[in-house]
Amino acid sequence: MDIPEAWEQLAVAEPRGVIMIVGAPDMGKSTLARHLYGRLCAEGRTVAFLDGDPGQSTLGPPATMTLALGLPGEVAFPPGGPQWRRFVGAVSPRGHMLTLVVAAARLAVAAQMAGAETVIYDTTGLVDPAQGGLNLKLAKINLLQPAAVIAIQRDNELEPLLAPLRRGGPARLIELAPSEAVSPRDQLTRQAHRAQQFSRYFSDAHTLSVAWDQMAIFPGPVFAYNQLVALEDPAGFVRGLGILRQADFQKRRVVLHTPLASLADVSALRLGDLAVDPRTYRDQRVMG
Ligand SMILES: Nc1ncnc2c1ncn2[C@@H]1O[C@H](COP(=O)(O)OP(=O)(O)O)[C@@H](O)[C@H]1O
Ligand SMILES: [Mg+2]
DSSP states (O other): OOOOHHHHTOOTTSOOEEEEEEESTTSSHHHHHHHHHHHHHHTTOOEEEEEOOSSSOSSSOTTEEEEEEOOTTOOSSSOOSOEEEEEOOSSSSTTOHHHHHHHHHHHHHHHHHTTOSEEEEEOOSOOOGGGTHHHHHHHHHHHHOOSEEEEEOSSSTTHHHHHHHHTOOSSEEEEEOOOTTOOOOOHHHHHHHHHHHHHHHTTTOEEEEEEGGGSEEESOSOOOTTEEEEEEOTTSOEEEEEEEEEEETTTTEEEEEESOOOOTTOOEEEEEEEEEOTTTOOEEEOOO
């Protein structure tokens, strides 16, 4: 990993609370987030890592956001402590921005309640104002009130966000240029990364039959073949993901391919916007 001079000089020990990392795709956000996580752990801090990108996720399967807490004395990534996961149901924030903001807030609260002093929040690359990216970042900043926002920009693409933040606002703003070692990833590489993350998640999956009258179904019992679904606890956190293989409308049951062993503590089935092939783990949008 290339550690630019400016990264070394980041005074990260000072802000406690949420450190939010923003920038367009392929700016090195996730790489910087891991670097900062390691440095804070090495200083003996209790750190949580919030993987907030349901497209190119690092801590969990795609279409989710995962928070993991570091264990005392541990520096390695991924953090080995308890995890909390929220289901977004899509690999792009478009059309799911409220879900993303709510998930980030719920995970940040979980981190605080678990005793994290600092939460490193790695965000999606959607920053384009024309696509709602500016409002998405502003909403997150408003709600989470991060102690610091670290912005990585190459070509003034973050100016609509940074110009007001520079003139004040709740968060300390730290501006960085991308590392020269950053390599952009094309759509195929991104798809392959998602397939690998799904494949890892489902590596010891089996078949589980679920009676859908025993739980809430969001949005309702209209299923698509190979649809990605989440089994959630009463607080809305993911107990396990599943791929929907069969739906029996007579018996009112669905058959899932899932690593989840039991339905204990599961109170809802949430349907995603994508289908995942359980052999190749390639995903595609479900038209609804
Ligand atoms: N400082 C760095 N040194 C080496 N490789 C890097 C560095 N920053 C990013 N990369 C590489 O560039 C690619 C994109 O980086 P990533 O951190 O995933 O960006 P982002 O999260 O902003 O999309 C990855 O393949 C990553 O390994
Ligand atoms: Mg990333």
